[in-house]
Structures are given as structure tokens and as C-alpha cells.
Amino acid sequence: MVSKSDPIIIVGGGAFGLSTALHLAQKGYTNVSVYDKDDHIPPAAISAWKTPLFAPYFHQTGFLHCVSGEAPEKAVGTLNRFRASAERNSQIKPHVVPIQHSEDARQACWQLDGPMAGWHGYLNRFDGYAHSGAALAGVYRAAQAAGVRFFLGERNGAVEEIVYVSKLEGKKAAGIRTKNGRFHPSSLVIVAAGAGVGRLVPQLGQTVVAKSWSVAHVHLSDEETSALRGIPVTYARDLGFFFEPDPKTNLLKMCPMGGGYINTDPKTGVSHAPESLKESAFLPQEDETQLRKLLAQTLPSLADRPFVQKSLCWFADTSDSDFIIDYIPGMSDSIIVMSGDSGHGFKMFPIVGSWVTDMLEAPGAQQPVARWRWKQPPSQGKKGDWGGDVSWRVGETKELAAILPPKASKL
Numbered sequence: 001m002v003s004k005s006d007p008i009i010i011v012g013g014g015a016f017g018l019s020t021a022l023h024l025a026q027k028g029y030t031n032v033s034v035y036d037k038d039d040h041i042p043p044a045a046i047s048a049w050k051t052p053l054f055a056p057y058f059h060q061t062g063f064l065h066c067v068s069g070e071a072p073e074k075a076v077g078t079l080n081r082f083r084a085s086a087e088r089n090s091q092i093k094p095h096v097v098p099i100q101h102s103e104d105a106r107q108a109c110w111q112l113d114g115p116m117a118g119w120h121g122y123l124n125r126f127d128g129y130a131h132s133g134a135a136l137a138g139v140y141r142a143a144q145a146a147g148v149r150f151f152l153g154e155r156n157g158a159v160e161e162i163v164y165v166s167k168l169e170g171k172k173a174a175g176i177r178t179k180n181g182r183f184h185p186s187s188l189v190i191v192a193a194g195a196g197v198g199r200l201v202p203q204l205g206q207t208v209v210a211k212s213w214s215v216a217h218v219h220l221s222d223e224e225t226s227a228l229r230g231i232p233v234t235y236a237r238d239l240g241f242f243f244e245p246d247p248k249t250n251l252l253k254m255c256p257m258g259g260g261y262i263n264t265d266p267k268t269g270v271s272h273a274p275e276s277l278k279e280s281a282f283l284p285q286e287d288e289t290q291l292r293k294l295l296a297q298t299l300p301s302l303a304d305r306p307f308v309q310k311s312l313c314w315f316a317d318t319s320d321s322d323f324i325i326d327y328i329p330g331m332s333d334s335i336i337v338m339s340g341d342s343g344h345g346f347k348m349f350p351i352v353g354s355w356v357t358d359m360l361e362a363p364g365a366q367q368p369v370a371r372w373r374w375k376q377p378p379s380q381g382k383k384g385d386w387g388g389d390v391s392w393r394v395g396e397t398k399e400l401a402a403i404l405p406p407k408a409s410k411l
């Protein structure tokens with residue numbers, strides 16, 4: 001068992017890693033270090049992420065949750081399940097109002113002046129969104145103030161590998177090696193590397209799939225930003241969503257919804273996030289079409305505007321959409337993996353780290369919640385499960401190689 005003064009290394013300063021750093025420091029662990037290959041927190045890519053339910057970065061603007069008139073049955077089913085779940089909660093139920101047609105949607109939000117043909121669903125005034133970039137930056141400052149040390153950037157923060165030693169009782173993690181070649185010892189390594197987990201923990205095999213969805217922005221004028229102040233998170237399950245533009249940048253952030261993109265290594269069958277962010281800096285054509293449809297239905301004056309700050313955002317997906325937060329078996333409790341955020345991990349930012357401190361203090365080193373336990377990877381050679389059956393996803397998962405934009409011709 002780790003003691004409060006033992007060195008603990010966290011690989012990754014994203015939502016899972018930062019939350020854990022803060023909870024460890026608050027519980028009195030005094031030698032906690034976070035390593036991240038990015039040179040600032042939040043990393044550039046993360047600031048593009050939209051997140052719900054988290055104060056003080058939370059904005060309770062409401063959640064207009066619908067399907068368009070052309071939505072497939074699966075999307076309607078998901079919508080109804082979300083709605084039933086909101087209505088089961090006695091605190092939330094009074095805030096839920098039905099949206100039966102586009103006129104109701106316009107009543108709920110006068111700024112939406114598009115046709116919203118066939119839209120129906122509900123408005124939940126209890127919901128809203130959290131500003132993920134600001135929240136990460138705030139918790140980064142709080143963790144630093146609580147004594148957590150940070151090693152950032154490609155030279156000092158990028159972790160090349162976990163270093164193991166062989167003991168009588170089996171293999172054990174002894175620490176990490178950073179890209180600059182230095183070894184850093186620790187009693188416990190916590191891997192919270194997001195979509196980068198597969199390179200550090202190959203034992204996961206195909207249980208975790210690096211997958212991406214796109215994000216794009218429309219740059220608004222001061223007046224347009226001001227006019228959209230306070231709009232609810234507007235979500236058509238079959239198209240995508242947007243929310244209040246950021247008054248600091250005048251950017252309206254949008255995410256199309258679909259099956260996502262993977263990047264499978266043909267040799268191993270495992271999908272990894274591309275090494276460089278540059279390869280993800282585009283918006284696939286089909287997603288652009290979908291976002292323009294969403295704008296034409298809701299905010300038609302913006303439907304033909306150029307999209308800026310386009311990128312694919314990578315996350316760690318599992319076939320059942322459940323997290324994996326557990327010790328790696330056979331390593332004498334020396335390494336914990338926090339993975340499988342499955343594209344819905346940020347909402348847990350305030351508490352996900354406490355699941356790790358609870359695990360460290362519980363007798364018998366095992367994740368108490370069965371669905372978050374380590375899962376044995378499927379046998380090699382079998383086709384991976386890309387989560388296509390996950391109930392809340394609409395659309396097919398595609399290979400990144402198949403949708404890359406054509407390279408600019410030199411001629």
C-alpha cells in the first residue's frame with residue numbers, strides 16, 4: 001500500500017489526471033507529480049471540448065434536446081431514454097418541458113429562427129454546460145497551490161514508457177522514463193493519458209480504442225455573440241450540438257454527432273491517436289455538411305459562414321462506453337490506469353479523482369464498481385469492437401485514412 005509520503009506519478013494532466021492530482025493532495029499525499037507532453041494546461045486541443053454540469057465553470061443555460069424531422073429510430077430512442085432519466089429525478093423533473101414542434105423550440109429560445117422542421121424533444125432548464133478549458137486551468141492552479149509538481153512539454157513532460165522491474169512476486173512498475181531519457185522513480189504510476197493510453201499500456205489491447213469526433217467554430221461579431229448570450233445547449237441527436245458563444249473569443253463552438261473516426265494500426269489492430277495534432281486539424285466533409293444542416297435549421301444566418309479552428313478531438317473509447325479505472329493485474333498494485341472515458345468523461349471532472357483515492361484507501365486492491373474494472377482484452381486477431389452498438393451513438397465508425405482531406409497538389 002502506498003504511504004502518504006511515497007512518490008506518486010500521474011501521466012497526463014487532462015480531466016482524469018488533474019482531478020486525481022487534486023484529490024490526492026487534498027487527502028494528504030505529499031509527493032505527487034504530473035507529467036504531460038503538452039506545454040500548457042489546458043492543452044490546446046482540450047479547450048475545444050464542451051462539458052456539462054460543473055461549477056464554477058458551469059453555465060445553467062438549459063438543454064434543448066431534440067431530434068430533427070429526419071432522425072433515425074435509434075436517435076429517437078436515445079432521446080426518450082435521456083428524457084425518462086431526467087423525469088425520474090424529482091429535483092430535475094419540474095424543469096423539464098416538452099418540445100412538441102418547432103414553435104415550442106422557438107418559444108424556448110427566441111434566437112433560434114430557423115425552420116427546425118419536425119424537431120421535437122424537451123427542454124431541461126436544470127442543465128447547462130461547463131467551460132472545460134477554464135475548468136482545467138482552475139484545477140491546475142489549485143493542484144499547484146496544494147503542492148503537486150508539474151512537468152510539462154515535449155522534453156520534460158512527455159512520457160516515453162513505464163519502467164518495470166522484475167520481483168519475486170512478479171513485474172512491478174518502478175517509475176517512468178520521459179522522452180529526454182530521464183528515469184523518474186515512483187511507488188505508484190497512475191496512467192491518465194486519454195487517447196494516448198494504448199502506447200503506454202499495450203496490455204489494454206483492443207479494449208480501448210482511440211476515437212475522435214470533430215469540433216469546429218464559427219467566428220461571430222461582438223453583436224452576434226451578445227445576441228446569442230444565454231441560449232440553451234441546442235442538440236439535435238442526429239445532427240450535433242452547439243451552445244452559447246464564448247464572449248472572450250466570439251467563437252461559437254459546434255460538434256457534429258456521429259460514429260466517430262479511428263486510426264487503426266494494421267499490424268496490431270489497435271487504434272492510436274495520431275502522434276501530431278496537425279494530422280487532426282481538419283473537419284471531415286460529411287461533418288461539415290451535417291453542421292451546416294444544423295445551422296440552417298436553427299441559426300440560418302450563420303449557415304454559410306466559414307468554419308475556423310477545426311479539429312478532430314481524440315478520446316479513449318470502450319465497446320460498452322464504461323470507464324476503466326483500476327489497478328493493472330499482476331503488477332503488485334504499482335500501476336493504476338484511468339481510461340475509457342468514452343467521450344463522456346469530462347462531466348466527472350470534479351469527482352473522478354476521488355474514485356482513485358478511495359481505491360488506494362480501500363482494503364484489497366480492486367475497483368469496487370464492477371463495470372469500471374480492468375477487462376481482459378479480446379484475443380488477438382479478432383476484429384475489434386468499435387462501439388457501434390453503444391446505445392447513445394448514431395452513425396458508423398470510419399477509418400481516419402479514409403476521410404483525410406486530399407493533400408494540396410504541388411503543381
Ligand SMILES: Cc1cc2nc3c(=O)[nH]c(=O)nc-3n(C[C@H](O)[C@H](O)[C@H](O)COP(=O)(O)OP(=O)(O)OC[C@H]3O[C@@H](n4cnc5c(N)ncnc54)[C@H](O)[C@@H]3O)c2cc1C
Binds near residue numbers: 046343345
Ligand atoms: C468533441 C468532443 C465532445 C465531448 N463532449 C463531452 C461532453 O459533452 N461531456 C463529457 O463529459 N465529455 C465530453 N467529451 C469527452 C471528454 O472530453 C473526455 O472524457 C475527457 O477529456 C477525458 O479526460 P482524460 O483525462 O481521460 O483525457 P485527456 O483530457 O485527453 O487528457 C490526457 C492527457 O494526457 C496527455 N498525454 C497523453 N499521452 C502522454 C504521454 N505519453 N506523456 C505525457 N502526457 C501524455 C495528453 O497531452 C493530455 O493532456 C467530449 C469529447 C470530444 C472529443
Ligand SMILES: *[C@@H]1O[C@H](CO)[C@@H](O)[C@H](O)[C@H]1NC(C)=O
Binds near residue numbers: 006007030031185186
Ligand atoms: C519525492 O520522491 C522523489 C523520488 O523518490 C524524491 O527524489 C524526492 O526527494 C521526493 N520529494 C519529496 C518532497 O518528498
